[in-house]
Amino acid sequence: MDISESVEALLSSKALVIEHLYDRLFESRPDLRQHFENRDMRIQASMLTVALASVEAYYSQRFPATGHYLKVLGNRHFHEGVRTEDYAAFREALIGTLQEFFAETWDQPLANQWHEALDLAIETMMEGYEI
Numbered sequence: 832m833d834i835s836e837s838v839e840a841l842l843s844s845k846a847l848v849i850e851h852l853y854d855r856l857f858e859s860r861p862d863l864r865q866h867f868e869n870r871d872m873r874i875q876a877s878m879l880t881v882a883l884a885s886v887e888a889y890y891s892q893r894f895p896a897t898g899h900y901l902k903v904l905g906n907r908h909f910h911e912g913v914r915t916e917d918y919a920a921f922r923e924a925l926i927g928t929l930q931e932f933f934a935e936t937w938d939q940p941l942a943n944q945w946h947e948a949l950d951l952a953i954e955t956m957m958e959g960y961e962i
C-alpha cells in the first residue's frame with residue numbers, strides 16, 4: 832500500500848479513524864487539550880480527515896492549490912495560538928493512529944511516505960505563520 836491508497840482507505844472508512852488521534856495527543860501532551868475546549872471533536876476529526884487528502888495531494892503531486900490551502904490552514908492555526916513546537920507531537924500522534932488503523936498493512940515505506948508528507952505539510956503551514 833502506498834500513501835495515496837492509504838488516504839483512499841481513510842476517506843472510504845465509515846468509522847472516523849482519525850478521531851483516535853486526539854486521545855493519543857492528549858495522553859502524551861495533556862497541555863494541548865486547552866486548545867480544544869468547547870470544540871466538537873467529531874467535526875474536528877472530519878475536517879482533519881479531509882485535510883489529509885490535501886496533505887497527500889501536495890506531497891504526491893505538488894498541486895499549487897493544495898500548497899495554498901496548507902498555508903491558509905497554517906495561518907488559521909497561528910491565530911488559534913498553536914505553537915510551532917507543538918506540531919511534532921501532533922505528527923507523532925497522527926502516525927501512531929495510522930499505524931494502529933492499518934495494522935499489518937503498515938510497513939516502513941508507508942511510514943516514510945507519511946513522515947515526508949507531514950513534514951512537507953507542516954513546513955508549508957509554517958509559511959502561513961508569516962502572512
Ligand code: HEM
Binds near residue numbers: 879
Ligand atoms: C499537520 C498538522 C495539522 C493539520 C493538517 C491540521 C488540520 C486542521 C484542520 C483541517 C482544521 C479545521 C480548520 C478550519 O476550521 O477550517 C484544524 C483546526 C484546528 N486545529 Fe489543527 N491541524 C494540524 C495541527 C494542529 C496542532 C499541532 C494543533 C495544536 C494542538 C492544532 C489545533 C487545532 C485547533 C485548536 C483547531 C480549531 C478547531 C475549531 O475551530 O474547532 N492543529 N486543524
